[in-house]
Amino acid sequence: MASQYSREVAHRVFAQEFRDSDLSFKDSNDQYSPQYLLTPTGAKVNRMFIVGTLTEKEDIGTDAEYWRARVVDPTGAFIIYAGQYQPEAARAIAEMEAPAYIAIVGKPSTYQTEDGNVLTSVRPESVHIVDEATRQRWVAETAQRTMERINNLNGNSPDATKAREHYNTEVSVYKQMLVDALKEQTQE
Amino acid sequence: MIKETAKQIEERFGKMDIKIPINEIESRLEKLVNEFKVPAEEAHRSVVNYFLKEYNIPRGDFYTQDGEASTIKVNEITTDGKWVNLTAKVAQLWDNTHESIDQVGLIGDETGTIKFIKWARAELPGLVEGKSYMFKNVVTSSYQGRFEITMNRTSHIEEIQEDIEIGTVDVEFEGAMVDIQAGSGLIKRCTECNRALIKGVCGEHGKVEGTYDLRIKAVIDDGLIVQDALVNREVTEQLTGITLDEAKQMATQELNQEVVLEKMTEKLLGKYYLINGPRLDRYILVETVSPLPPMEAGKVDALLAELEV
Numbered sequence: 390m391a392s393q394y395s396r397e398v399a400h401r402v403f404a405q406e407f408r409d410s411d412l413s414f415k416d417s418n419d420q421y422s423p424q425y426l427l428t429p430t431g432a433k434v435n436r437m438f439i440v441g442t443l444t445e446k447e448d449i450g451t452d453a454e455y456w457r458a459r460v461v462d463p464t465g466a467f468i469i470y471a472g473q474y475q476p477e478a479a480r481a482i483a484e485m486e487a488p489a490y491i492a493i494v495g496k497p498s499t500y501q502t503e504d505g506n507v508l509t510s511v512r513p514e515s516v517h518i519v520d521e522a523t524r525q526r527w528v529a530e531t532a533q534r535t536m537e538r539i540n541n542l543n544g545n546s547p548d549a550t551k552a553r554e555h556y557n558t559e560v561s562v563y564k565q566m567l568v569d570a571l572k573e574q575t576q577e
Numbered sequence: 578m579i580k581e582t583a584k585q586i587e588e589r590f591g592k593m594d595i596k597i598p599i600n601e602i603e604s605r606l607e608k609l610v611n612e613f614k615v616p617a618e619e620a621h622r623s624v625v626n627y628f629l630k631e632y633n634i635p636r637g638d639f640y641t642q643d644g645e646a647s648t649i650k651v652n653e654i655t656t657d658g659k660w661v662n663l664t665a666k667v668a669q670l671w672d673n674t675h676e677s678i679d680q681v682g683l684i685g686d687e688t689g690t691i692k693f694i695k696w697a698r699a700e701l702p703g704l705v706e707g708k709s710y711m712f713k714n715v716v717t718s719s720y721q722g723r724f725e726i727t728m729n730r731t732s733h734i735e736e737i738q739e740d741i742e743i744g745t746v747d748v749e750f751e752g753a754m755v756d757i758q759a760g761s762g763l764i765k766r767c768t769e770c771n772r773a774l775i776k777g778v779c780g781e782h783g784k785v786e787g788t789y790d791l792r793i794k795a796v797i798d799d800g801l802i803v804q805d806a807l808v809n810r811e812v813t814e815q816l817t818g819i820t821l822d823e824a825k826q827m828a829t830q831e832l833n834q835e836v837v838l839e840k841m842t843e844k845l846l847g848k849y850y851l852i853n854g855p856r857l858d859r860y861i862l863v864e865t866v867s868p869l870p871p872m873e874a875g876k877v878d879a880l881l882a883e884l885e886v
């Protein structure tokens with residue numbers, strides 16, 4: 390049986406939903422099995438595509454460069470970390486000047502604080518400067534994908550079921566988030 | 578999902594002049610799917626059978642309402658919920674992602690390829706990649722805007738001797754370019770066989786001089802599907818604004834072939850494109866590509882309208 394080429398899809402998730410996510414898991418115990426983050430509307434994310442405004446960046450490394458960047462979409466901010474294991478992305482961030490529209494392809498990462506909070510961030514595979522049209526398209530597309538997930542949330546797909554059970558998702562909150570994100574576009 | 582299925586069932590019975598209140602269909606589906614965790618396909622079947630009994634319709638009448646399953650070509654599949662017969666070759670078998678699925682992959686005939694799903698419950702014979710079959714009584718459906726066929730209990734599969742030639746059709750795909758893979762940019766090809774050289778070596782002819790070429794192996798992703806795309810020299814030149822001659826000059830100046838790939842990546846990655854061309858295996862061989870403008874205001878308004886109901 391020929392194996393299907395199985396690159397992970399780059400999911401579209403807004404910052405607010407990403408920040409609300411705290412369920413990460415693997416499908417099997419195999420150490421090479423990919424790590425996923427399940428979001429409240431049921432996106433099972435191993436890779437994501439983000440377009441937003443780079444508003445702040447800071448080299449917080451001690452020995453080697455380690456960049457922390459803040460990337461803002463209409464619903465909130467993504468935190469991006471790039472160090473020696475993301476050399477190309479780190480170099481790209483180092484050369485950028487905020488504010489700028491940037492596109493990021495990356496992996497979700499979670500960190501549990503001592504008081505039990507889960508913080509999400511993104512480890513970029515690539516970071517590039519883009520234009521306003523790309524940013525606008527991403528917002529509309531991400532709204533559409535999120536809407537599709539909300540519409541499927543009552544279905545019986547394993548991801549939807551898991552999301553419902555874990556988050557008890559308040560759909561109206563995310564619908565309002567989408568309305569706000571899209572309204573910003575119609576006002577431009 | 579449930580709403581769509583309910584609508585399908587309502588319409589199907591409607592064709593037989595039987596009007597079933599849609600909320601009655603929906604509530605039955607919802608109960609099965611949400612309360613009793615019945616898979617969607619099984620719930621559909623069960624609800625249909627319930628109403629067939631209720632209205633005293635023989636199963637055969639219902640499933641053959643539009644006459645016998647018609648024998649068609651792959652590119653004639655344009656609606657879902659149709660029972661059809663196809664003569665096609667198994668182009669690819671994919672890794673199975675769910676226990677309810679026995680086999681999944683692509684089948685094709687001279688008019689193109691289509692995804693198929695063979696349910697485990699259907700208890701049909703195993704398909705072999707590269708062999709041709711007569712598929713009888715399979716059902717068309719659509720998933721996220723693409724057509725596929727499903728093979729279930731009432732389907733039949735027979736292997737045939739004829740070797741079907743799979744044709745290509747132009748397909749369109751739009752999404753963000755999320756990766757450009759190694760072996761893109763300024764490359765060298767073997768003068769004997771045209772294979773791309775890896776570090777000056779042809780897989781067939783060993784170390785050869787080779788001739789320069791441009792190409793891009795891109796990954797386009799719409800958030801649901803990952804699509805590989807091969808962009809040839811002509812289209813690469815047009816897309817990047819870098820000609821083969823300029824690329825050679827750049828490489829010579831910098832004493833580095835990779836500089837071309839870096840320039841291209843910088844220009845293309847993270848942006849949205851519409852690509853068009855024939856599908857070959859997992860690739861689209863890109864014949865035209867255009868950057869996508871901002872999303873149309875109409876689409877944004879439509880989304881807002883959907884949210885505000």
Ligand SMILES: [Zn+2]
Pocket residue numbers: 767768769770771772779780781782783
């Ligand atoms: Zn050769």
